[in-house]
Amino acid sequence: MNKNTITLVASLLVLGLSFNSCKDTNKKVDSATENGSSEEQMDKTVYASDVIPFFDDWKLILGDGSNAGIANNFENKDFFYTTNDGKDDWVVFKAPNGGDTHGTSNNTRTELAQIKKFYPETADDKLTATLKVMNVSSTGDARVAATHAVVVGQIHSADAFENEPLKIFYKKFPGHTKGSVFWHYEINTAGDDNAGRWDYSNAVWGNDFSVVGETADTYPAEPEDGIALGEEFSYEVVVKDGIMSLKFMSDGHETKTFTKNLLESEYTTKADIPEQTKKLFFPIGQDGVERKEAYTGEGLFFKLGTYNQTNGKSPDVNMNWCSGAETHGGDIQKQYEDGNYAEVWFKTASISVSDAAVSNEGYFTKND
Known part of the structure; x- marks a missing residue:
């Protein structure tokens, strides 16, 4: 070479x-x-706004009473975050039985509140959601109608007495597999004193609000057509031209629809008050009548999330709303450890806001 x-x-x-x-x-x-x-x-991090991209229309109230504002790219591991059930991403709203509350409420909430308000007479507004309730309080006086319940959607007034023409409830007693879904209409009380206000409850699946235990720790029969914890259901709320229309859907259950006139009251005299109301509210002095025009002229807005209806206040104060449940002195983690909280997961939701809607900032200024 x-x-x-x-x-x-x-x-x-x-x-x-x-x-x-x-x-x-x-x-x-x-x-x-x-x-x-x-x-x-x-x-x-998968944020709630990645799962349901509609947060520009809301402010988020947390279970410690604080206003987190518009919750894009936001999470709070105690109250508001995302999870995956092996199939889908979900937005988790969680609230203990006891802690700091928002506004004048006795109850904690992790809940979205709409940043605009609409007037029922000019409204064309819509809210939809698909959800499953994962927990309601493990303790509380069973005679109290609100015990073991959570509100998962609302229409709230921003004006006058700030009453609520719609609250959508889920309620399940301990030891039962199935709970009840029902909705409430709260009267917009006539006169200058709101102390006489009351709710009328409509059953969707299972029982209404009025079915309670005979004693503090005994429970009524389990509803045959109820909804279990972890079982999906959906609601659709439309307010248009003064009429509130509701639709409730769940696989394996009959679809239910309801309508309610928000401009003209059914309850302007004592004779108009339903027997359910007389049974529940008259004994505690809540026996008012509604103003003839109902919610005409009041700004209304949607809410969505977990508004825990079980609290630690004594039933001696109010046998419909004060549960006497365990709160561990407001220690949130202790409440979470032994089931004294409400938790709701949302898979989908949407909001449609009419051109006639206006700023709701006054409500937040008043209540934050």
Whole structure:
């Protein structure tokens, strides 16, 4: 082999080694890049606004009474976050039995409140949701109608007495597999004193609000057509031209629809008051009548989330709303450990806001 041939072979060997070295280095870089991307993907937080992208229309009230504002790219591990059930992502709303509350309420909530309000006479507004209730309070006086219940959707007034023409409830007694879904209409009380206000309850699946225990720790019969914890159901709420229309849907259950006139009251005299109301509310002095025009002229707004109806206040104060449940002195983690909280997961939701809706900032200024 001559000198030139030897030199050529050596050069080719060096070039080959260099090429392989570059290839190995590139492999390491590619591998590191892939691993880094994988780790970043694993660490990436899935926010509620990634699951249900409608948070520009709401402010979020947390279970400690604070207003978190517009909750895009936001989470709070105690009250508001996302989870996956192995199939779908869900937005979790969680609220203890006892703690700081928002506004004048006795109850904690982790709940969205609409940043605009609409007037029923000019409204064309809509709210939909698909959800499952995962927990209601494990303690509370069974004679109290609100015990073991949570509100998962509302229409609230921003004006006057701030009453509620709609509250959608889920309620399940301990030891039962199935609970009840029902909705309430609260009268917009006539006169200057709201102390006489009351709710009328309509059953959707299972019982209405009025079915309670005979004693503090005994329970009525389990509803045959009820909804279990973890079972999906949906609601649709439309307010248009003064009429509130409701639709409730769940696989394996009959679809239920209701309508209610928000501009003209059914309850303007004592004779109009339903027997259910007389049984529940008259004994505690809540026996008012509604103003003839109902909610005409009042700004209304949607709410969605977990409004825990079980609290630690004594039933001696109010046998419909004060549950006497365990609150561990407001210690949230202790309440979470032994089931003294409400938790609701939402898979989908939507809101449609009419052009006639206006700012609801006055409500937040008053209540925050």
